[in-house]
Amino acid sequence: MSNIPENRELFDSIINKATLKQDVYHNTYETFNQFKTGIKELVREFQNTEIQSKRAIPFEHKNRGEFEVELKFAGDILIFMMHTNIFEFSRDHEVMKMPYVQEDIERSYCGIINIYNFLGDSFKYKRINDVGYLIGRVFINKDMHYFIEGKREIGFLYQNFANAIMDEHAARNIIKSSIKYALNFDLLTPPYNEVKILSVYEIQTTLDNMKIKTGKRLGFKFQADHDEEDKTETID
Numbered sequence: 001m002s003n004i005p006e007n008r009e010l011f012d013s014i015i016n017k018a019t020l021k022q023d024v025y026h027n028t029y030e031t032f033n034q035f036k037t038g039i040k041e042l043v044r045e046f047q048n049t050e051i052q053s054k055r056a057i058p059f060e061h062k063n064r065g066e067f068e069v070e071l072k073f074a075g076d077i078l079i080f081m082m083h084t085n086i087f088e089f090s091r092d093h094e095v096m097k098m099p100y101v102q103e104d105i106e107r108s109y110c111g112i113i114n115i116y117n118f119l120g121d122s123f124k125y126k127r128i129n130d131v132g133y134l135i136g137r138v139f140i141n142k143d144m145h146y147f148i149e150g151k152r153e154i155g156f157l158y159q160n161f162a163n164a165i166m167d168e169h170a171a172r173n174i175i176k177s178s179i180k181y182a183l184n185f186d187l188l189t190p191p192y193n194e195v196k197i198l199s200v201y202e203i204q205t206t207l208d209n210m211k212i213k214t215g216k217r218l219g220f221k222f223q224a225d226h227d228e229e230d231k232t233e234t235i236d
Contacts (some may be wrong), residue, residue: 020106020216021086023142027166031140032067032082034171035113039071039080042175071085071175076182077118078175079132086111095147100162110139115150115174117182135181138174140166148174151181 026036039061046059062070088109089095100109115136122130136150139161147161162168 020109020142023085024086024109024111024140027142027144028082028086028140031111031138031144031146031166031171032069032080032113033043034166034168035080035175036063036069037168039069039173040173041172044167071179072120073179074183075120077120077123077132078178078182079116080119081114081116083112083114095161098161100145107141107143107145110141113138113140115178117178117185133185135185136174136178146170151185 002077043059051057057074059073061072064070064079067084069080071078073214076131086109095101114134115138116132117135119130119131122132135234136148138146138148142144144166145161146164146166147159
């Protein structure tokens with residue numbers, strides 16, 4: 001005796017959920033490729049622009065794999081990383097309270113592209129203990145709508161989940177906002193008490209492998225840069 005009629009509801013649930021996640025994955029992957037394209041275009045524009053500078057200023061990109069791309073400019077590096085899994089927000093998240101999501105709960109399933117800021121010297125000198133910071137993460141759903149949780153202008157500018165649709169223009173603007181944030185997110189002198197002691201091992205180790213961490217806000221509370229400006233923003 002066939003169990004198909006008995007299990008049809010179960011099978012439909014599997015198919016519907018898998019299809020939804022595949023749709024979101026496809027949109028996220030397409031978005032990530034739009035980021036790659038936008039980065040390449042900015043690099044090409046920079047290289048073709050006659051800029052008067054007494055120093056050679058790097059502005060270049062590197063593909064670090066299918067789901068990761070690097071943009072290096074001046075002394076900073078931005079790394080864009082696409083997560084291959086699909087996520088839903090917790091019930092307490094502000095997104096779940098939005099009419100846009102409440103009208104269709106499937107809109108709450110999103111792919112994620114993380115944007116990290118590192119110091120260029122961390123990679124140049126292979127300082128493996130240095131740290132980078134997550135300055136923004138882009139969420140994309142099945143309808144190609146998006147929003148961003150992030151710092152300062154990144155988080156403030158991209159919170160209209162109900163109306164914001166991802167395309168090459170939007171991706172390019174997010175890249176430029178990330179660059180502007182990184183340029184204004186300066187390296188601060190670490191607190192004296194955190195660097196006043198150095199071990200014999202550390203001083204004998206080459207500079208490339210020193211255990212002293214370097215980061216833009218290492219030793220400081222990340223939110224303390226400007227309490228009102230730098231705190232992580234969420235959807236209104």
